[in-house]
Amino acid sequence: MIETWRHLLDLAKSWVLFAHGTCVILMEPAADLQQQATSLLREYGPVRPGTPAGDFNITDLDDAPGWVVTGHHPDILTYVDPSELENHDDFTVGLFGRGKRDRDGHDLAVIHVEDKRAQCGRPPVHQ
Structure with missing residues (x-):
């Protein structure tokens, strides 16, 4: 799964x-990437029917087999x-990905x- 995401995402x-x-x-990476991502997913990951958290979109992939399912936060795939x-x-x-x-x-x-901060001119912060 890691290699698939490396292939799909902006390097x-x-x-x-x-x-x-x-x-x-x-x-906009913070000092602790894991904590930052966990906080975002805690807020935007759980499905809440009848709200935007229950919505999903599907993207067919050209560069890999399968699909990416997105929801109400554009940076959670x-x-x-x-x-x-x-x-x-x-x-x-879509239902499966949302689940x-x-x-x-x-x-x-x-x-x-995947810490790419050093490649963006900023030194990585060790976690």
Whole structure:
């Protein structure tokens, strides 16, 4: 999953990957990337039906198999691999990706931090 996100994302951006495939891109990285991403996902990850937190959009990928599912925060993305589903219609993919984001928003289990601050002219802050 890490290599997939590396392939899909802007090489200059710092990001944090959570256990169920949700990636938080940090447009303005703080000192502690993991804490910053966890705070964002805690607020914007859980699904709340009837609110913008229940909405989703699907992006078909050209550079990798599968889809990226987005929600109400533009920097929180969830990858769905075709092998995870039998039915690949947009609604099914979207619900599945939204569910993965919801689980990540509750579990908050970080599996990878990609720190690109040094490449942007700022030294990385060690966590």
